[in-house]
Each structure stands twice: as structure tokens, then as C-alpha cells.
Amino acid sequence: MPTQKLRVAIIGGGTIANAAHIPAWRDQPSAEIVAVADSAPENARATATRHQIPHASDSFAEMLATAKPDVVSVCSPAHCHKEQAIAALRAGAHVLCEKPLALTSADAIEMFRAAETAGRLLLVGQSMRFYNQIAAAREFAASGQVGEIYCADAARLRRRGVPGHGVFHVRALSRGGVLYDLGVHILDTLLWIMGGPAVVAASGMTFTKLSNRDEGLITSEAEGGAPVGVFNKRTYDHDRFDVEELATAFLRLGNGAVISLRVSWAANVPDNAGGVWMMGTEGGLWFDPRFLDLRLVRNMGRYQVDVTPKLPAPAPNHPFYAHWKEIAHFVRAIRGEEELCVRKEEVVNVLRGLEAIYRSAAEGREVRLDERAQ
Numbered sequence: 001m002p003t004q005k006l007r008v009a010i011i012g013g014g015t016i017a018n019a020a021h022i023p024a025w026r027d028q029p030s031a032e033i034v035a036v037a038d039s040a041p042e043n044a045r046a047t048a049t050r051h052q053i054p055h056a057s058d059s060f061a062e063m064l065a066t067a068k069p070d071v072v073s074v075c076s077p078a079h080c081h082k083e084q085a086i087a088a089l090r091a092g093a094h095v096l097c098e099k100p101l102a103l104t105s106a107d108a109i110e111m112f113r114a115a116e117t118a119g120r121l122l123l124v125g126q127s128m129r130f131y132n133q134i135a136a137a138r139e140f141a142a143s144g145q146v147g148e149i150y151c152a153d154a155a156r157l158r159r160r161g162v163p164g165h166g167v168f169h170v171r172a173l174s175r176g177g178v179l180y181d182l183g184v185h186i187l188d189t190l191l192w193i194m195g196g197p198a199v200v201a202a203s204g205m206t207f208t209k210l211s212n213r214d215e216g217l218i219t220s221e222a223e224g225g226a227p228v229g230v231f232n233k234r235t236y237d238h239d240r241f242d243v244e245e246l247a248t249a250f251l252r253l254g255n256g257a258v259i260s261l262r263v264s265w266a267a268n269v270p271d272n273a274g275g276v277w278m279m280g281t282e283g284g285l286w287f288d289p290r291f292l293d294l295r296l297v298r299n300m301g302r303y304q305v306d307v308t309p310k311l312p313a314p315a316p317n318h319p320f321y322a323h324w325k326e327i328a329h330f331v332r333a334i335r336g337e338e339e340l341c342v343r344k345e346e347v348v349n350v351l352r353g354l355e356a357i358y359r360s361a362a363e364g365r366e367v368r369l370d371e372r373a374q
């Protein structure tokens with residue numbers, strides 16, 4: 001018996017929707033995209049025309065009422081996620097929401113509660129988990145190949161890679177800068193590979209030294225995190241830049257392990273400087289700063305060996321191929337074939353960790369997450 005196709009709607013017709021969500025949903029044989037909403041009517045129309053989507057709206061509420069989607073991909077800026085995801089869940093849709101799920105951990109908890117009340121699934125777009133290198137690292141760690149990971153050191157440093165589109169640089173709309181962009185991804189990745197220990201304390205500092213002035217430099221969209229280009233360009237306004245461009249932090253975890261984290265959109269370092277080391281009792285994991293390369297460090301008898309795993313080729317061959325895997329996973333979860341791979345506790349743990357870093361930076365001291373309970 002043929003089953004009905006999932007009716008998918010998109011909220012926010014910008015870069016990640018056009019570059020990843022829409023093409024990935026279109027490649028799902030059991031889904032069809034029925035509507036797109038964007039508060040800028042020209043963006044809604046352009047996205048609908050580009051991908052032959054039948055319904056375009058400048059109101060997500062109108063779109064939910066009219067199109068009655070089974071699934072919604074929330075691809076708007078972070079400050080919209082809570083209101084739009086909750087509205088979609090209450091309208092009976094399953095929701096795939098881009099990262100960061102919310103501006104605060106308290107908002108994230110509310111969103112998961114709304115999903116539970118509605119009896120619908122809420123998947124947070126921690127797409128990095130679906131890159132082959134990271135999925136393999138997680139499998140190595142989970143199968144005991146590296147033992148107990150007690151120390152992780154991750155640096156992902158862009159030289160001049162401030163996103164030149166959207167509202168990533170405006171505190172009132174995004175709450176944070178590079179920590180809420182790259183930091184969310186990297187902290188989630190490290191904690192996932194480590195088996196999900198809770199962040200219990202953070203000491204950090206954030207900086208804004210370069211991005212709030214016009215240096216007149218030549219930069220590319222790819223440097224700013226848009227490898228397939230930017231949809232809906234805007235004129236970049238340095239005067240509005242009021243988030244952090246560089247953050248450094250030391251995190252203590254509940255199992256005694258520690259994480260040292262450095263991320264930048266802008267810093268005077270060679271571009272894409274850094275790397276990721278995860279040190280365990282039986283072995284270690286290493287990634288290059290963009291997580292494109294993975295090595296497993298082990299001993300074999302008397303010999304120290306570095307293993308370069310042979311990984312599947314990206315499918316499709318696209319910089320955002322992880323979104324294809326993420327959406328395929330979501331479809332299987334909606335059908336009841338798999339558990340959602342991103343859990344509420346994990347999302348809240350990451351957001352609480354970032355909140356503690358900001359608080360530590362503001363107060364100039366280590367912040368313990370259980371302070372209020374003492």
C-alpha cells in the first residue's frame with residue numbers, strides 16, 4: 001500500500017534552507033515540500049520560485065494554518081526558533097530546528113516540553129554529528145577503542161570568517177557570536193564523542209577587537225561559513241557588530257574530564273588554524289580544525305601507530321551533505337524506526353555550558369553550574 005508523503009514546510013528561506021534543507025528534503029522520496037515562509041516576502045517568493053514550492057508566505061502562522069504541514073524545518077535566525085518551533089509543534093508538525101536551538105537553556109527546555117505536550121518530535125540540527133569523520137570518531141569512542149577520554153583540546157580558528165550575511169553579529173538577535181555559531185557545533189561534537197558528561201564548571205573569556213571596524217580586507221563568503229554562497233545578501237555593517245568574535249574557555253565535566261575550547265570568526269592567525277585532540281586511556285582521536293580529517297592514535301604491541309580510517313565518501317558530494325543524513329534520520333525517527341539522535345539533555349548541557357562561559361567572562365572567575373543550588 002503506498003503511504004502518503006510527508007508534507008514539509010520551511011520557515012526562513014535563507015542560506016541554510018536553500019543550500020541544504022530544501023535540496024535534502026527534495027531528495028527524500030517519501031516527502032514533498034509544500035510551503036515556505038519568510039518574514040521578508042521577497043525571500044519567501046524567491047525561495048519558492050527557485051525550488052518550485054507551491055505556497056509562499058510572509059507569515060509562518062498563516063503558512064502553518066493554510067499548508068498544515070506534517071514536518072517543519074525551522075531555518076530562521078536563532079531569536080525566531082522558540083516561537084516558530086513551538087507554533088509548529090502545536091499545529092501538529094514534527095520540527096527540525098536549526099542550531100542553536102534557542103537563545104537560552106531555559107527556552108530550550110520550554111521547546112522540548114512543547115514537543116512532549118504535542119506528542120511530536122523535535123530534532124535539533126546538530127548536523128556535525130552526521131559528518132563521516134565525526135560519526136566514525138563517536139563509534140570508535142563508544143566501542144572502547146580510545147578508553148576513557150579525560151582531556152579534549154579543540155581550536156577552530158578562522159582568520160577573517162565573520163558570517164557576512166544574516167544577523168549572526170547582532171547581540172539582540174543572536175545573543176552570542178562565534179560561540180553560538182561554531183561553539184555550539186564543536187562543544188556538542190566533543191561532548192557527544194565523550195559520551196555526554198555534564199558540564200559542571202566553566203572559565204572563559206570573549207573578545208571583540210577586529211570585526212567592529214572596517215579593515216577593507218578581501219574576504220569570501222566561504223570564509224564566513226557559506227561554502228555554496230549566500231542567499232539573501234545584505235550590506236555588512238561593522239557598526240552593528242556587538243557579539244564576540246573570539247572565545248576561549250576551560251570546562252570541567254562531571255566525570256572529571258576537561259575540555260579546552262578556542263573558537264574564532266576573526267583572529268590574527270593563519271586561516272583555519274587549530275585542531276582537535278581527544279585524549280583517552282587506550283588511544284586518542286585527532287581532527288584537523290574543520291573536522292575533515294580524522295586519525296586514531298593507538299599502540300600496537302611495542303609500536304605507536306596512527307590509524308587513518310577509510311571513511312565513506314560524502315553522499316551527496318556537497319559541503320552540507322550532513323544535512324542529507326540528518327533529514328534521512330529524521331524521516332526514520334518520524335516513522336518510528338529510530339530514536340532521535342540528539343537528546344534534550346545534550347542540547348541543554350551545551351547551552352548551559354555556553355551560558356557559563358559568558359558569565360565567567362563577564363565576572364572574571366570560574367563559574368560552577370550548581371552555584372545556585374549551594
Ligand SMILES: NC(=O)c1ccc[n+]([C@@H]2O[C@H](COP(=O)([O-])OP(=O)(O)OC[C@H]3O[C@@H](n4cnc5c(N)ncnc54)[C@H](O)[C@@H]3O)[C@@H](O)[C@H]2O)c1
Nearest residue numbers: 012013014015016038039040043075076078098099127166
Ligand atoms: N547546521 C549548520 O551547519 C548551519 C549552517 C548555517 C546556518 N545554520 C543555522 O541556520 C539558521 C539560519 O542561518 P542562515 O545562514 O540560513 O541565515 P540567513 O540570514 O541566510 O537566512 C535566514 C532567513 O530567515 C529569514 N527570517 C528572518 N526573520 C524571520 C522571521 N521572523 N520569520 C521567518 N523568517 C525570518 C530571513 O529573511 C532569511 O531569509 C541559523 O540558526 C544558523 O545558525 C546552521
